[in-house]
Amino acid sequence: MHIFRISFINQAKVYQLYAESVKQAEVFGFLEIRNLIFGETSSVVIDPAEEKLKAEFGGVSRTLIPMHAVIRVDEVEKRGQCKIMELDGNANITPFPNSWFRPDKGADS
Structure with missing residues (x-):
């Protein structure tokens, strides 16, 4: 059995979860996590x-x-403790706003 540790930002906190399955989701731009x-x-x-x-x-x-x-x-190799950590104001980790879809420059012209 594979065990994955996933760290991600959710509502200005760092979540650390463990799961048996991680893959790219069918929905563009998302990671699918199964079997927490x-x-x-x-x-x-x-x-x-x-x-x-x-x-x-x-x-x-x-x-x-x-x-x-x-x-x-x-x-x-083995599961650790699932955690929710506060995002430190001095941390180098910040949510980066991103627009996946951008209109073509020449689309309206």
Whole structure:
């Protein structure tokens, strides 16, 4: 089984999720993530950030993330802790606005 760690920006926060399947979506400009992996429910220690992610993505069979929001995708040997991190004001990571479709210069002329 392959395990992928996906880091992306969502609502000015950095999300870090683990999944079994990552591929380019059929929808242009999106990354498709399937089979999200969360921690064991029998674990004694409960991480509030991971519980928030479970609540947000509970019942989701696949999610589409805009390509411009993805920071990186790594294939890892074992699952780590899913996280939501605040985007530091001094960080080098900022959402970059992008228009995928631009009108041709000569289209209206």
